[in-house]
Amino acid sequence: MRVLLVYPPFLEERPKDYDVRPLPIGIFYLAALLKEKGYQVEILNWYNLKDFHLAERTFRALRPDVIGFSIFNANRWGGIDLARLAKRLLPETKIVFGGVGATFLWEHLLTHFPEIDFVVRGEGEESFGRLLDALAAKAPSVELQKLPGIALRTESGPMATPEADFISEIDQLPDPARYYTFQHVISSRGCPWNCVFCGSPTFWKRRVRFHSPEYFVEQLERLSRRGVSFFYVSDDTFTLRKERVIRICEEILKRGLRITWQAISRVDAIDEEIVYWMRRAGCLQISFGVESGSEKIRNKVLNKKISTEAIKKAFEICRRYGVVPRAYFIYGCPGESKKTIEASVKLIKEIKPLSMICYILDLYPGTALYEEFKRRTGATDDLWLERIEDIMYHETDPGLPAERVRRFGRRLHETFDKNFPRFVETLDLVDRRELYPLHADFLTRLAITLRYGELAERDIPEKDRLAERLFRRALKYHPDHHAYLGLGIIYQQQRAFQKSIEILEQGLRHYPHSEELNVCQAVNYMQLGRFREALEHLLAFENSAEAMLRAAACYEALGNLAKRDEYLKKAKALGAKI
Numbered sequence: 001m002r003v004l005l006v007y008p009p010f011l012e013e014r015p016k017d018y019d020v021r022p023l024p025i026g027i028f029y030l031a032a033l034l035k036e037k038g039y040q041v042e043i044l045n046w047y048n049l050k051d052f053h054l055a056e057r058t059f060r061a062l063r064p065d066v067i068g069f070s071i072f073n074a075n076r077w078g079g080i081d082l083a084r085l086a087k088r089l090l091p092e093t094k095i096v097f098g099g100v101g102a103t104f105l106w107e108h109l110l111t112h113f114p115e116i117d118f119v120v121r122g123e124g125e126e127s128f129g130r131l132l133d134a135l136a137a138k139a140p141s142v143e144l145q146k147l148p149g150i151a152l153r154t155e156s157g158p159m160a161t162p163e164a165d166f167i168s169e170i171d172q173l174p175d176p177a178r179y180y181t182f183q184h185v186i187s188s189r190g191c192p193w194n195c196v197f198c199g200s201p202t203f204w205k206r207r208v209r210f211h212s213p214e215y216f217v218e219q220l221e222r223l224s225r226r227g228v229s230f231f232y233v234s235d236d237t238f239t240l241r242k243e244r245v246i247r248i249c250e251e252i253l254k255r256g257l258r259i260t261w262q263a264i265s266r267v268d269a270i271d272e273e274i275v276y277w278m279r280r281a282g283c284l285q286i287s288f289g290v291e292s293g294s295e296k297i298r299n300k301v302l303n304k305k306i307s308t309e310a311i312k313k314a315f316e317i318c319r320r321y322g323v324v325p326r327a328y329f330i331y332g333c334p335g336e337s338k339k340t341i342e343a344s345v346k347l348i349k350e351i352k353p354l355s356m357i358c359y360i361l362d363l364y365p366g367t368a369l370y371e372e373f374k375r376r377t378g379a380t381d382d383l384w385l386e387r388i389e390d391i392m393y394h395e396t397d398p399g400l401p402a403e404r405v406r407r408f409g410r411r412l413h414e415t416f417d418k419n420f421p422r423f424v425e426t427l428d429l430v431d432r433r434e435l436y437p438l439h440a441d442f443l444t445r446l447a448i449t450l451r452y453g454e455l456a457e458r459d460i461p462e463k464d465r466l467a468e469r470l471f472r473r474a475l476k477y478h479p480d481h482h483a484y485l486g487l488g489i490i491y492q493q494q495r496a497f498q499k500s501i502e503i504l505e506q507g508l509r510h511y512p513h514s515e516e517l518n519v520c521q522a523v524n525y526m527q528l529g530r531f532r533e534a535l536e537h538l539l540a541f542e543n544s545a546e547a548m549l550r551a552a553a554c555y556e557a558l559g560n561l562a563k564r565d566e567y568l569k570k571a572k573a574l575g576a577k578i
């Protein structure tokens with residue numbers, strides 16, 4: 001049987017699509033299991049599909065027996081539109097919706113959209129596997145109605161079968177890294193807490209199941225052998241079990257994996273020892289849901305259950321160990337006011353995050369907040385018949401006009417941007433010798449993020465001066481290659497060529513064969529008209545189109561046209577566009 005798994009397009013186009021581009025992790029788990037069961041599986045990441053003719057051609061060419069759509073709230077319509085198209089072209093093909101966006105809206109979806117045949121509710125592997133087996137065996141509807149964990153249409157209307165049990169040992173699932181390459185990974189499923197805005201408690205029923213450190217690190221190793229060197233560890237709370245996290249980190253170090261990664265945690269689920277091990281094993285950033293500076297909003301309204309003290313402590317630990325603490329804030333909450341936003345502003349200034357993301361509170365089916373909204377307003381799931389991605393809480397609260405909420409958002413962002421230089425200048429890294437190279441790496445990365453990464457677009461004052469100081473500070477800990485290069489480039493851009501030459505000379509003492517340092521140095525000499533010295537830094541890099549091109553320019557300046565042509569030819573052979 002041929003199965004097509006599709007991640008359908010989102011309704012709205014985003015200026016930055018890094019949040020929606022990655023395929024949901026679950027798709028890889030599903031596909032790996034189906035492959036091992038002998039099904040032919042194909043995955044299509046159509047998160048930004050615009051041309052439905054492409055979908056039409058694909059459906060016609062592949063003629064899948066089953067198409068499974070992975071649904072979030074925001075790509076629900078993309079799934080419905082594609083399902084409609086598929087059903088028109090291939091009426092015999094069974095359409096299955098799964099994922100968090102389908103699980104809680106199964107009744108709505110089956111009631112209003114005849115093109116959807118089944119919804120798989122909750123954890124997908126076993127339920128989908130059983131459904132496919134039954135479809136392959138052409139089981140009649142009465143048999144299908146006995147399969148746990150699904151919903152389907154019967155003569156009397158949509159019905160859900162009893163809930164399926166969770167897979168007891170998730171290590172038994174085939175490792176998707178055997179078949180696929182991906183960057184988002186999870187080492188556990190579920191979260192014991194119960195925040196009202198989050199789908200996890202209802203979806204995973206507050207039970208947490210863990211992959212063993214061996215399973216997880218084996219997966220990382222498989223992926224890293226295929227060239228993945230950075231991972232998003234996307235567990236709801238990666239650090240739930242301290243001993244396990246430390247074992248994972250030790251295993252990464254034991255296997256000598258040269259990887260970096262980031263993780264999600266809670267402020268009350270980390271301590272110094274965990275952060276120390278995570279840093280040593282390549283962790284660059286830990287994200288924490290801080291949500292609000294107002295205790296009332298955080299703990300009463302959102303039910304986050306974390307204290308201000310715990311927040312401060314977690315951020316302090318990360319800052320001392322050279323791990324970027326990222327703060328997630330939510331605004332536009334019930335009871336939000338200037339006062340509560342000022343409480344967030346105060347907290348931001350105190351905890352000094354080095355990265356911050358602010359979301360407007362959304363209402364997702366499956367969350368306690370969404371249920372409360374339905375009770376409060378009498379709304380029903382029919383509201384999803386409108387072509388909208390989601391509903392923001394403030395749209396349901398006359399006390400919170402949109403413009404006011406936007407102002408709140410601006411205030412939070414401005415606070416972060418304006419204070420960021422101080423957040424960086426006050427970093428006080430823990431004095432442990434074995435961490436020195438990592439400290440240098442941390443400071444260098446911060447500087448690079450300021451100049452080229454997510455912070456480059458923010459309105460942070462005096463970014464270049466800050467970056468320069470960070471690079472300099474990094475070099476006090478360790479002769480970091482990128483810090484030398486970063487400084488060399490900054491001075492070069494300031495046209496302080498002699499200064500740039502001096503710092504790059506220092507770098508070249510440690511990394512004489514570095515192409516980047518040598519080419520950057522050559523550029524300095526070229527700018528000063530010292531072409532022979534520039535050539536000394538270029539000629540060794542016979543495999544670099546850029547070095548060969550610059551060498552040709554040097555020869556031209558020196559009047560040696562034969563050599564110029566020789567090097568132009570070399571550059572061309574290496575792919576340089578001349």
Ligand code: B12
Pocket residue numbers: 018019020021022023024025026027029030067068069070071072073074096097098099100101120122123124125128184186189190197198199200203234235236359364365
């Ligand atoms: C990691 C994560 C991310 C990562 C995505 C990593 C990735 N590639 O998956 C990032 C940071 C990119 C992200 C982004 C966003 N996320 Co997110 N994210 C999560 C998180 C914390 C974990 C998801 C996860 O890995 N689960 C574990 C795996 C095994 O489960 P799964 O992928 O859901 O798949 C299983 C089942 O759902 C099902 N299944 C899935 N697809 C299909 C398809 C078929 C055919 C079948 C049969 C079954 C099936 O079977 C799978 C295996 O058991 C969840 C919370 C949670 N705990 O679920 C929120 C969550 C999914 N995210 C959420 C949101 C809102 C977003 C954003 C829209 C945020 C934003 N404002 O921009 C974006 C965009 C959506 C997107 N592409 O993910 C919401 C979704 C709410 C909703 N109903 O739509 C959640 C539930 C959190 C919440 N607020 O409640 N997210």
Ligand code: SF4
Pocket residue numbers: 191192193194195198199200201236237266289304
């Ligand atoms: S927001 Fe985080 S801590 Fe709260 S229930 Fe969701 S995953 Fe757990």
